[in-house]
Amino acid sequence: MQANAALEYDYSLAKKFTFLTILFGFLGMLVGTIIAAQMAFPELNYLLGEYGTFSRLRPIHTNTVVFGFTVSAIFATWFYVGQRVLKVSMAESRFLMVIGNIQFWLYFIGALLATISLLFGISSSKEYAQYEWPFDIVVVIVWVLWGFNIMGLIGIRREKALYISVWYYLACFLGISMLYLFNNMAIPTYFATEGLGNIFHSVSMYSGTNDALVQWWYGHNAVAFGFTVPIVAMIYYFLPKESGQAIYSYKLSLLSFWGLMFVYLWAGSHHLLWSTVPDWMQTMGSAFSIVLILPSWGSAINMLLTMKGEWNQVTENPLIKFMVLASTFYMLSTIEGPIQAIKSVNAIAHFTDWIPGHVHDGVLGWVVFMVMASIFHMAPRMFKREIYSRKLMEVQFWLQTTAVVLYFTSMWIAGITQGMMWRAVDEYGNLMYSFIDTVTVLHPYYTIRALSGVMYLTGFLMFAYNIYKTMTAGRELSEEPQFRTPMA
Amino acid sequence: MDIRDLQGYGSFFMTIFLVVMLYGYIIHLYRSEKKGERDYEKYGRIALDDEVTSTPVEDKPASERENEKENK
Ligand code: HEM
Numbered sequence: 366m367q368a369n370a371a372l373e374y375d376y377s378l379a380k381k382f383t384f385l386t387i388l389f390g391f392l393g394m395l396v397g398t399i400i401a402a403q404m405a406f407p408e409l410n411y412l413l414g415e416y417g418t419f420s421r422l423r424p425i426h427t428n429t430v431v432f433g434f435t436v437s438a439i440f441a442t443w444f445y446v447g448q449r450v451l452k453v454s455m456a457e458s459r460f461l462m463v464i465g466n467i468q469f470w471l472y473f474i475g476a477l478l479a480t481i482s483l484l485f486g487i488s489s490s491k492e493y494a495q496y497e498w499p500f501d502i503v504v505v506i507v508w509v510l511w512g513f514n515i516m517g518l519i520g521i522r523r524e525k526a527l528y529i530s531v532w533y534y535l536a537c538f539l540g541i542s543m544l545y546l547f548n549n550m551a552i553p554t555y556f557a558t559e560g561l562g563n564i565f566h567s568v569s570m571y572s573g574t575n576d577a578l579v580q581w582w583y584g585h586n587a588v589a590f591g592f593t594v595p596i597v598a599m600i601y602y603f604l605p606k607e608s609g610q611a612i613y614s615y616k617l618s619l620l621s622f623w624g625l626m627f628v629y630l631w632a633g634s635h636h637l638l639w640s641t642v643p644d645w646m647q648t649m650g651s652a653f654s655i656v657l658i659l660p661s662w663g664s665a666i667n668m669l670l671t672m673k674g675e676w677n678q679v680t681e682n683p684l685i686k687f688m689v690l691a692s693t694f695y696m697l698s699t700i701e702g703p704i705q706a707i708k709s710v711n712a713i714a715h716f717t718d719w720i721p722g723h724v725h726d727g728v729l730g731w732v733v734f735m736v737m738a739s740i741f742h743m744a745p746r747m748f749k750r751e752i753y754s755r756k757l758m759e760v761q762f763w764l765q766t767t768a769v770v771l772y773f774t775s776m777w778i779a780g781i782t783q784g785m786m787w788r789a790v791d792e793y794g795n796l797m798y799s800f801i802d803t804v805t806v807l808h809p810y811y812t813i814r815a816l817s818g819v820m821y822l823t824g825f826l827m828f829a830y831n832i833y834k835t836m837t838a839g840r841e842l843s844e845e846p847q848f849r850t851p852m853a
Numbered sequence: 854m855d856i857r858d859l860q861g862y863g864s865f866f867m868t869i870f871l872v873v874m875l876y877g878y879i880i881h882l883y884r885s886e887k888k889g890e891r892d893y894e895k896y897g898r899i900a901l902d903d904e905v906t907s908t909p910v911e912d913k914p915a916s917e918r919e920n921e922k923e924n925k
Pocket residue numbers: 393394395397398400401404423426427430431434435718720721724725728729732733814817818819821822
């Protein structure tokens with residue numbers, strides 16, 4: 366390599382996917398805030414005819430934040446971290462660049478069309494798997510192209526050892542491939558009936574209890590391989606790099622990696638407690654969910670211990686603050702999940718607002734915080750400019766932290782209230798409350814959640830503005846910062 | 854024994870097997886470090902020293918890279 370002294374990392378794909386992350390993040394959270402407001406003020410359902418109802422918008426929210434925002438962020442950080450830890454530039458392979466660009470455009474157009482399809486009510490009605498079969502095919506092609514890129518980059522790497530983040534990206538790639546394919550197996554009715562029915566319609570290959578099992582094996586592991594594994598990949602790179610401290614224990618990171626892989630795949634049946642799936646399977650789901658605390662906290666503690674002796678950085682560097690908060694929220698949601706998976710707790714928690722409460726302390730506190738921190742770290746390196754405003758970052762941090770706390774506390778109270786009211790009986794064994802009684806009681810909490818949505822979304826806009834200003838008006842840097850991200 | 858029982862036993866023994874594997878892995882990691890065969894902690898440096906021009910923590914043999922070049 367000495368021959369080519371000017372070789373540099375090529376961030377063009379990382380940049381493109383960063384833009385998409387911000388775009389889809391904004392859209393997804395905007396819709397999230399709208400549906401949160403609809404829960405509090407039902408009149409808001411009727412503003413746009415069928416296109417504005419909760420039932421149309423909810424899948425748009427979930428799919429946009431999962432397949433739009435999070436997946437873009439996974440791609441963006443991969444095209445940044447992948448090169449760096451393998452010590453090879455994308456620019457060294459025309460082939461990989463071309464594949465990467467096809468992946469980008471196909472993904473961008475596919476994701477937009479898929480979102481529009483949901484708006485028109487084209488849906489296979491399986492949670493987080495609503496996209497109909499033509500879009501599934503696009504998803505598969507995009508994913509395979511990404512696979513080419515991962516394997517290709519690994520193939521031409523200079524660093525022989527694969528850094529732990531690469532393991533996690535690989536697991537994300539393999540895990541999602543397997544889950545997505547199996548859960549979305551379906552027969553397009555149009556072709557099976559020689560031209561009857563709608564071309565966008567299909568029938569799942571599973572039915573009844575089997576369908577439920579495959580669906581929640583998928584649903585739960587989408588959390589594992591979409592919201593956990595790639596985000597851990599990010600923090601294992603960005604936290605050490607930003608703080609200048611190597612991972613506290615590399616061995617622990619390997620161990621928790623295999624622990625996660627081994628345990629997560631068996632926990633999905635905790636979504637089906639008290640349902641018609643075999644009893645032993647429910648018990649297994651509960652048991653594995655509790656064991657899951659160990660590898661999850663193994664990773665989280667490893668991240669926090671990485672800051673050992675350097676805790677002053679938390680006050681000095683807002684980026685470190687974002688990441689430390691993210692790993693703290695990771696710990697919170699990975700203790701909360703196992704608690705909800707205990708059968709007796711689940712009897713109260715299931716179907717209540719406590720579940721979205723749990724989802725969002727994970728996604729808002731852990732996923733989005735870590736993604737934003739990653740982008741804040743990458744921006745000065747990609748655009749060769751200092752972060753535009755540290756003050757704005759601080760305000761954003763506190764605004765969004767408050768929003769997360771408001772979201773999950775209101776949903777905890779709402780969920781447990783709901784669960785208790787549903788099962789309350791009087792001395793003769795009659796139900797004490799009708800459904801509408803619970804709705805009336807929950808109204809204030811829904812309002813608080815809607816408010817928290819507005820706050821969180823505002824924070825996200827501040828983030829987007831900060832990145833935009835960094836790109837266009839940040840002070841130019843003469844050389845790439847080594848560890849700490851420079852900010853004005 | 855019907856299929857349900859078989860599934861149940863299958864899951865149980867698979868779990869035991871995987872637990873043994875996982876503990877075996879822990880022992881393997883610590884033992885090979887104690888014996889001085891491997892140093893896992895040095896890999897942590899990959900994230901810190903990650904310029905395209907930095908010396909790899911574990912170099913890919915030059916011959917291997919050359920082969921790949923020729924194959925392109
Ligand atoms: C401004 C921020 C957000 C707000 C206000 C918001 C609001 C909501 C609401 C109201 C629901 C429906 C709950 C129900 O049906 O009872 C929901 C569901 C969901 N949201 Fe969000 N959301 C936000 C951000 C996010 C983000 C960033 C993610 C992921 C990265 C996410 C992932 C999900 C998931 C997975 C569900 C389905 C939960 C379930 O089925 O139990 N949300 N969100």
